Amino acid sequence: MNRIDTAALARWMDGAGLAADSPLEGLRPISGGTQNVMVRFERGGREFVLRRGPWYLRPPSNDALRREIRVMAALSTTEVPHPRLIAACEDETVLGGAVGYLMEPVDGFNPGVELPPLHSADPAVRHRMGLAMVDALAALGTFDHVAVGLAGLGRPRGFLERQVPRWLRELDSYAEHRGWPGPGIPGIPAVADWLERNRPTRWAPGLLHGDYHMANVMFSRTGPQVAAVVDWEMCTVGDPLLDLGWLLATWPDEEGRSPLGGTLAGAGGLATGAELTARCAERTTRDLKAVAWYEVLACFKLGILLEGTHARACAGKAPVETGDRLHTAALRLFERARLRITAA
Incomplete structure (x- = not known):
């Protein structure tokens, strides 16, 4: 988790008006994937999930995340079940060279790793x-x-x-x-x-x-x-x-x-x-x-x-x-x- 610059992320969230001037708390990784990085945390009483490219960025990594952001925004008008996009961070200086975005946590489970x-x-x-x-x-x-x-x-x-x-x-x-x-x-x-x-x-x-x-x-x-x-x-x-x-x-x-x-x-x-x-x-x-x-x-x-x-x-x-x-x-x-x- 120490690979995420939380100060830079907080400054970017301040600029986006997302629970500004509050600390980022309870950062923890979300497992299940093999490529991109996901982290869940709280700020100002609200929960967020950050998704960014892999630690070892490849040439197509950021373009793939930009594509994903575009689709997530479009899906908001449909009946397709998906995580709700909060804000996109295409400024690569915030996340160590990676594109990323914030989304609403999903109230559910990944059947690849658990079964209730x-x-x-x-x-x-x-x-x-x-x-x-x-x-x-x-x-x-x-x-x-x-x-x-x-x-x-x-x-x-x-x-x-x-x-x-x-x-x-x-x-x-x-x-x-x-x-x-x-x-x-x-x-x-x-x-x-x-x-x-x-x-x-x-x-x-x-x-x-x-x-x-x-x-x-x-x-x-x-x-x-x-x-x-x-x-x-x-x-x-x-x-x-x-x-x-x-x-x-x-x-x-x-x-x-x-x-x-x-x-x-x-x-x-x-x-x-x-x-x-x-x-x-x-x-x-x-x-x-x-x-x-x-x-x-x-x-x-x-x-x-x-x-x-x-x-x-x-x-x-x-x-x-x-x-x-x-x-x-x-x-x-x-x-x-x-x-x-x-x-x-």
């Missing part, structure tokens, strides 16, 4: 949690992103065509990290080839979260409802069905195995992937015939993304234990992709 007694004891509640995630996803995929000022957020034209080449280039770029031995992930070329040969040709643009899995959702402590979808730095305008693919790619299988692990994943009693897909079909007019392709693309993209943290860890730019854990997750994601291709 109600949820841990009742499999029916856990079953409905997955369906609630699909409902929140449907709300995101159906609202008018143009009407809320997000038309220029991404480049929807050619979105699906860009995916495989873009992420293969990303994988190649990890060679700049000294000490990284290479991905060591079986099946990357074969999965890439299958994706290129089976790419859907018709889809409708919309806003997608970009990293939609159970650890990026907070649930109500009193039931299965989604309290907020969090971690919006990968959002863009593209094909929203990739979010469904992402959810399926990271969802526990019938034996409770998930590439990302987590407390909810190990608890059992969850809806199956088929049930999640059926629920989505009830909530959207989008064509789900190619859902397997979106799931495989999600495995491919997320696996490469997680391998990037492993490469940075090899170079001393991220914790070694985190890098090793995410490399294992990448291996599991590509294994799942190969199994999904075989089943398709």
Whole structure:
């Protein structure tokens, strides 16, 4: 926590009129993510959550947070559950070179790291949690992103065509990290080839979260409802069905195995992937015939993304234990992709 310049943060909050001239009290980290930093604190009797880029800033870190800030502001006019934005801090001198923002605390829990007694004891509640995630996803995929000022957020034209080449280039770029031995992930070329040969040709643009899995959702402590979808730095305008693919790619299988692990994943009693897909079909007019392709693309993209943290860890730019854990997750994601291709 001593890496945050609380005096600079307090001066910036004074200028923004946020409980001015009061001390920052009770600073404590919020766990659950592997990249960005979140801190909860009180000032003037009000609670705040600060979110900023990672301690080891990468070239795209601040642009990703600026994108997230823009989307958080736009979501305030929608029914999509999300943390409420208080104020954005784009002055990089305040947070040690990072962009960040303040948001309202969410009254909920992260199922990747905990389950309250109600949820841990009742499999029916856990079953409905997955369906609630699909409902929140449907709300995101159906609202008018143009009407809320997000038309220029991404480049929807050619979105699906860009995916495989873009992420293969990303994988190649990890060679700049000294000490990284290479991905060591079986099946990357074969999965890439299958994706290129089976790419859907018709889809409708919309806003997608970009990293939609159970650890990026907070649930109500009193039931299965989604309290907020969090971690919006990968959002863009593209094909929203990739979010469904992402959810399926990271969802526990019938034996409770998930590439990302987590407390909810190990608890059992969850809806199956088929049930999640059926629920989505009830909530959207989008064509789900190619859902397997979106799931495989999600495995491919997320696996490469997680391998990037492993490469940075090899170079001393991220914790070694985190890098090793995410490399294992990448291996599991590509294994799942190969199994999904075989089943398709």
